[in-house]
Amino acid sequence: MAGFRTCTQPPIAAERRVLADKLAVEENRLNGPSPSSPEHARTGPDAGAPILRAAIRIGTKWKNGRTLRVRFLNGSDKQKAKVRQYAGVWTEYANIKFDFVFSGPAEVRVRFDDSRTTWSAVGTECLAMADSEATVNFGDLPDGSPERNFSADILHEFGHVLGCIHEHQSPSSPIPWDKPAVYKYYKEVMGWSSSEVDINVLGRTNSSVGILHSEFDHDSIMIYPIPGEFTKGRYSSSAKCQLSAKDKAMIAEAYPPSRAAVAAAAVAAPASAPAPAVVTFNAMETRGWDDAGKRASKTQVLVGNYDAAPSLAVGLNWLDVSGATNVRVNAYATRIKKNSANIHLDTWSDTRLYSAGCTWFHAAAADPDFQIGQFSTEDGNHGRDTPLGRTTGTVKFARPYASPPKVIVWLNQLDLAASSSSASSGWRVRATATDLTARGFKLRLGQVDVASGSFSASKKGQAMQSGQVSYPAGTFKAKPTVLSAFSMLDCGRATSLRAMVSTDSVPRKMKWRIEPWSDSVINSAEASYIAFV
Incomplete structure (x- = not known):
């Protein structure tokens, strides 16, 4: 197998982690841990309540609009020119x-050597490194390098500078690694230990970690070359030397343009119908999670050359709300103009909203393909003072389609009862579009009906054992789907192991059977189930 170029991603030293995390949050408050992570102990109505989500590691994203100073620690004129050239590609999106300085403090410090080891600190991690230390190292870029190598290495490492992770280690990576082959190659060719291979190649970043990634992108500049031998021929990836379309979209979403820049771009844009756009807002952009408030808003520039206010x-795409009172949150837009809108995240009454986030989609109001509307249970169906388990409304398209279109339904307002100590209690809500035609559809909005539990057979040696489970009163009005599987088995060893579990359900209860067959014997068994509609 021929060798290929790689980037060695050194983990930040343990003794620097606390400082790196502190500086990351000072740089960008959205780098902070999850508002529900254990290190954020709560006070007030939630004091002492269990925190259910795991801790989230500090993110590494720079403050949007930042100017990062870049200083060369060494290098030839050609090497420096190539870094300026290819690092600048990222700033187009x-x-x-990047401000290339000759002396003094610099967030990014670039070194060239012949170590054949190329790496970069990820995002704000470089803030915890000494001013004399390199934060980016190019170990295999002499002046005579092919242009492809300059492009590939510099674009890749400056992706790390902006906070991007390796694409093959993305939470969304589907790569079916042949791990023994990967360990063997990197040990023989690179001299890496198994832990170094895990850090740089095989390990996946937790999806909750606050660093930059998109849906898996086979063409990303951030992916390693992956020969087919690493996956038993089921996947391969060649070396990349330019930003992919997803790279550009992801970094533009992570560091969106300023209002002035967007306005200037809109003036220069051709007078054609703009493509629909999706962006996001989080309440923590305006305040800390621990400064629980009733309202958060921002004015958002809408990218597009609209002739009139768009739809x-x-x-909602992020919720951290106290369970001590009703869960109340509303995401909405006001003052929608041709090139801007005010986006709001509100709560009311005694609800404590630690943080919330939303996304939005906009398109020309007369767009022939897209129509946008809203349904509320308070629009003549039932008010807040008469809660129901479910409700149905009819939605009619303002402009009928030639054939039934695809419909996407988002939740943008919730008012759910406070948490309960009941084991079967939970916040469950689902919005579903049904009975779709070219003229409209029915919107069904209500709780998600779920019941779960377990049952057991403990009569040793009995051929078949059965019983029934009653669902909590009022859970189902129709026959639910039931999934069940063994959670424990104790069977005799004198014959083959043969055992089966089956269920038969009606809206109010479920019958179950656990049985062996032939000459097999079950001493005891347990099964768990989930029922839902």
Whole structure:
């Protein structure tokens, strides 16, 4: 197998982690841990309540609009020119600038050597490194390098500078690694230990970690070359030397353009119908999670050369709300103009909203393909003072289609009862579009009906054992789907092991059977189930 170029990603030293995390949050408050992570102990109504989500590691994203100073520690004129050239490609899509300085402090410090080891600190991690230390190292870029190598290495490492992770280690990576082959190659060719291979190649970043990634992108500049031998021929990836379309979109979303820049771009844009756009807002952009408030809002520039105010749909994508009172949150837009809108995340009454986030989609109001609307249970169906388990409304398209279109439904407002100590209690809500035609559809909005539990057979040696489970009163009005599987088995060893579990359900209860067959014997067994509609 021929060798190929790699980037060695050194983990930040343990003794620097606390400082790196502190500086990351000072740089960008959205780098902070999850508002529900254990290190954020709560006070007030939630004091002492269990925190259910795991801790989230500090992110590494720079403050949007930042100018990062870059200083060369060494290097030839050609090497420096190539870094300026290819690092600048990222700034065509990200609202970040690089200022190449000759002396003094610099967030990014570039070194060239012949170590054949290329690496970069990820995002704000470089802030915890000494001013004399390199934060980016190019170990295999002499002046005579092919242009492809300059492009590939510099684009890749400056992706790390902006906070990007390796694409093959993305939470969304589907790569079916042949791990023994990967360990063997990197040990023989690179001299890496198994832990170094895990850090740089095989390990996946937790999806909750606050660093930059998109849906898996086979063409990303951030992916390693992956020969087919690493996956038993089921996947391969060649070396990349330019930003992919997803790279550009991801970094533009992570560091969106300023309002002034967007306005200037809109003036220069051709007078054609703009493509629909999706962006996001989080309440923590305006305040800390621990400064629980009733309202958060921002004015958002809408990218596009609209002739009139566009249509805009808002949906919730982040919630951290106290369970001590009703869960109340509303995401909506006001003052929608041709090139801007005010986006709001509100709560009311005694609800404590630690943080919330939303996304939105906008398209021209007269767009022939997209129509946007909203349905509320308070629109003549039932008010807040008469809660129901479910409700149905009819939605009619303002402009009928030639054939039934695809419909996407988002939740943008919730008012759910406070948490309960009941084991079967939970916040469950689902919005579903049904009975779709070219003229409209039915919107069904209500709780998600779920019941779960377990049952057991403990009569040793009995051929077949059965019983029934009653669902909590009022859980189902129709026959639910039931999934069940063994959670424990104790069977005799004198014959083959043969055992089966089956269920038969009606809306109020479920019958179950656990049985062996032939000459097999079950001493005891347990099974768990989930029932839902």
